[in-house]
Amino acid sequence: MSTPIIVMGAKGRMGATICRMVQNDAGAELAAVVERPGSTEGLDYLGCPVGTDLATVLPEHPGAVVIDFTAPQASLANARVCAANGNPIVIGTTGLTPEEQDELRTIAATNATFWAPNMSVGVSVLQQILPELTKKLGLDYDIEMVELHHNQKKDAPSGTALKLAECVAEARDWDLQQVGTYCREGIIGARPKEEIGVQTIRGGDVVGVHTMYFMGPGERIEVTHQAHSRDTFAQGSVRAAKWLSGKAGGKLYAMADVVAL
Known part of the structure; x- marks a missing residue:
């Protein structure tokens, strides 16, 4: 039926x-x-x-x-x-x-x-596997995200970016409201260890791109989800x-x- x-x-x-x-x-x-x-x-x-x-x-x-x-x-x-x-x-x-x-x-x-x-199914799966990746990599890896959307999107960061950031913050027993950073400008000093950066880009007709960066000693892992339509x-x-x-x-x-x- x-x-x-x-x-x-x-x-x-x-x-x-x-x-x-x-x-x-x-x-x-x-x-x-x-x-x-x-x-x-x-x-x-x-x-x-x-x-x-x-x-x-x-x-x-x-x-x-x-x-x-x-x-x-x-x-x-x-x-x-x-x-x-x-x-x-x-x-x-x-x-x-x-x-x-x-x-x-x-x-x-x-x-x-x-x-x-x-x-999207892909983003749902990411929300379930990113916490495990976060835990396995450990605290030596800094976590940052860049989200890109069309120029008509009204909210920033995107709801998806916040959900992904929340799931990795929770994997470290962090409160995203305390560790989330959404803008950097001027002489801000060294990056705090307990921080998750989420940066916003807007332009054109991009449906949605989210890239999570795990940056550790001598290497970097990038996980990207792109919505084509x-x-x-x-x-x-x-x-x-x-x-x-x-x-x-x-x-x-x-x-x-x-x-x-």
């Missing part, structure tokens, strides 16, 4: 890509799409109901999984609406504050909720939606739950 899916922001870059991926997936069905009032023109080609208010759309589609790549406050509002109606939600929005993430966890305790700032994230979100369908609440699910090593 195919999984009914509702896509938020169907005219956006990610929303349109997700709609296409859902329609091309034999195990999924585009049940409805939601756009802002005044922005629904031209969506008839999708062949599904088009709404402007998620709260009025959901009662017509019990059990449908919502996919949301919008903005932090909008995603939280949509998660609340989904919880009130008992619909699962998959969120790929980046830039959520720690407080907003905490609210998502509270919602997830009672309603099936999934959040991943990067939906938004299709990667859209496919991951559809995969997550099919996995989440029928799940109960209890925790804030992530790609690691879908792609377990």
Whole structure:
């Protein structure tokens, strides 16, 4: 049986890509799409109901999984609406504050909720193997990261960069909020041993590149993930939606739950 899916922001870059991926997936069905009032023109080609208010759309589609790549406050509002109606939600929005993430966890305790700032399978696997690499290399290796995205990206560092930095910080029993460095300028002195640098580059139409550097005595290891297309994230979100369908609440699910090593 195919999984009914509702896509938020169907005219956006990610929303349109997700709609296409859902329609091309034999195990999924585009049940409805939601756009802002005044922005629904031209969506008839999708062949599904088009709404402007998620709260009025959901009662017509019990059990449908919502996919949301919008903005932090909008995603939280949509998660609340989904919880009130008992619909699962998959969120790929980046830039959520720690407080907003905490609210998502509270919602997830009672309603099936999934959040991943990067939906790619490759990044999910990296989050699981980088901590082991960090532990095996030991404290003699300095850790730095460079992330590169298109010139329209609003948040920096990227949500993916922060997730990757968090997983290696935790592998050393460090708090990223204490050891993360996101800008260097002037005479700053020698690099502290307990530090993880994350540098941001923006330009062109780059979908996303993250390179982690492990720099030790006489050698350097580089681990790079490159996203060639938004299709990667859209496919991951559809995969997550099919996995989440029928799940109960209890925790804030992530790609690691879908792609377990």
